[in-house]
Amino acid sequence: MSEHIVSSYDEQLDLINSTLIKMGGLVETQLHNSLVALGDKDTAFAEEILRDDNKIDALEKEIDALTYKVIAMRQPLANDLRTVLSALSIANDLERMGDHATNIAKRVANVKINMPDTPVSEIVNMGENVQRMIKNVLDAFVQKSDTLAINAWDLDGDIDELYLSIYRDLLKTMAEDPDTITGCSHLLSIAKNIERIGDYVQNIAEDIHFITTGQALERKSEKRIKWEKV
Amino acid sequence: MKSIKIKADNLNVYYGEKQALFDVSMYMEEKQVTALIGPSGCGKSTFIRCLNRMNDVIDICKVQGKIEIDGNNIYAPSMQVEQLRERVGMVFQKPNPFPKSIFENVAYGPRIHGIAENKSDLEEIVVNSLKKAALFDEVxxxxxxxxxxxxxxxxxxxxIARAISVNPDIILMDEPCSALDPIATARIEELMGELKTEYTIIIVTHSMQQAARVSSRTGFFHLGKLVEVDKTETIFSNPSDQRTQDYITGRFG
Structure with a gap:
């Protein structure tokens, strides 16, 4: 992309971009840390993680302010307009992802009691897959690559399958040992949090597609979950 | 789709040796505003001046190709230029009223074109034109x-009142707001919205926002060529040509 004649315009757009990337990095770390705390059942670390959510929220506000300023000052058009509008939407999605990641950490203490290890490690595995999706979609954003964005989008099908399988396993565990019901209920919520993060990655991939092509992404997941069989 | 009022076909324009327009083909819809944008010297003013044969007065100017208004080639030998200009009014960048009274400014056209039968006719035309131009109450x-x-x-x-006093079909506006403050600009833009119910309007403008606000279709000229013409919304949100995108986003021009 060639540069604007007014270089301060480029600086403003670059700042929006770099702030988004920074925010994405924090979200990725937030999920990673939550998964570590969950896997290790480390409540002290989980407490620490909760405090980091503020940093993500602060960056969202920063991006909001930057985009309003660019719109008011520059009246962006075409690809610039799409970039600025999508920045608002991506920042909003990243903030939600941060909340979901933080929710995982919140539940670590509840999972610590009386819980078999197997379902926990399955969930951590699913979370690591979603973490890779975040990394991929951020790479797509940095490179403004439609192909990478669509690749990231497609990965969500696997996440939904993993979610379904974990859901079934947790139901089975609860049925076999009612003492695990409390812990498993929290794990169900955690799995749901992770699954939602995958959905937000898809949203971001759709925004990248819109920025690069100007079109809405018309795509259907090949793998559709069949909940009626659960 | 609206019916087509003006159609340019492979228009080439030369000023002496220098070619100013290259194979420009586009249509303009009836009772709509069409905006022409592009950097200075891109040919958009040359193009608009071909639509009422204003270029005829420049000796070295040569026009090839065809421009049809309502299906009639305005460069055909049988075309009477005075009649053409009666149908195609023009408003320029700098307001250029005659050094005469407000009344006489508007009455001039109908008088020389013999449109008014008598004095009360003429007064009616002047008042109506001033009203249509949203100026009457102030003057x-x-x-x-x-x-x-x-x-x-x-x-x-x-x-604008002077241009519409001879009852044209088409109004050409060559950067009509570039010498005006934002409030006066807003008044003209508001007026264009009203005028387009009766007239086909072609506006050359350097303001992207103005083109986006007032027009339904926009053409982008660059180096004498029509790079792209499309719905205004498409041009400003997702143009097909990289040069259009670079220009409207302030990357060259």
């Missing part, structure tokens, strides 16, 4: 004052 008590004594925005609306 009704001083119609005999000099037109040049009005503010810039009022002068430009007087020029």
């Amino acid at each position: 009704k008590d001083r119609l005999n004052d000099a037109g040049t004594g009005l503010s810039g925005g009022q002068q430009q609306r007087l020029c």
Whole structure:
């Protein structure tokens, strides 16, 4: 992309971009840390993680302010307009992802009691897959690559399958040992949090597609979950 | 789709040796506003001046190709230029009222074209034209004052009243707001919205926002070529040509 004649315009757009990337990095770390705390059942670390959510929220506000300023000052058009509008939407999605990641950490203490290890490690595995999706979609954003964005989008099908399988396993565990019901209920919520993060990655991939092509992404997941069989 | 009022076909224009327009083909819809944008010297003013044969007065200017208005080639030998200009009015960048009274500025056209039968006819035309140009209320008590004594925005609306007084089908506007403040600009833009119910309007503008606000279709000219013409919304949100995108986003020009 060639540069604007007014270089301060480029600086403003670059700042929006770099702030988004920074925010994405924090979200990725937030999920990673939550998964570590969950896997290790480390409540002290989980407490620490909760405090980091503020940093993500602060960056969202920063991006909001930057985009309003660019719109008011520059009246962006075409690809610039799409970039600025999508920045608002991506920042909003990243903030939600941060909340979901933080929710995982919140539940670590509840999972610590009386819980078999197997379902926990399955969930951590699913979370690591979603973490890779975040990394991929951020790479797509940095490179403004439609192909990478669509690749990231497609990965969500696997996440939904993993979610379904974990859901079934947790139901089975609860049925076999009612003492695990409390812990498993929290794990169900955690799995749901992770699954939602995958959905937000898809949203971001759709925004990248819109920025690069100007079109809405018309795509259907090949793998559709069949909940009626659960 | 609206019916087509003006159609340019492979238009080539030369000023002496220098070619100013290259194979420009586009249509303009009836009772719609079409905006022409592009950097200075891109040919958009040359193009608009071909639509009422204003270029005829430049000796070295040579026009090839065809422009049809309502299906008739305006460069055909049988075309009478005075009649053409009666149908195609023009408003310029700088308001240029005649050094005459407000009344006479508007009455001039109908008088020389013999449109008014008598004095009361003429008065009616002047009043109606001033009303259509949204100027009447501001000047009704001083119609005999000099037109040049009005503010810039009022002068430009007087020029619009003068253009519509001969009952044209088409109004060409060559950067009509570039000498006006934002309020006067807003008044002209509002007026364009009203005028397009009766007239086909072609506007050359350097303001992207203005083109986006007032027009339904926009053409982008660059180096004498029509790079792209499309729905205004498409041009400003997702143009197909990289040069259009670079221009409207402020990357060259």
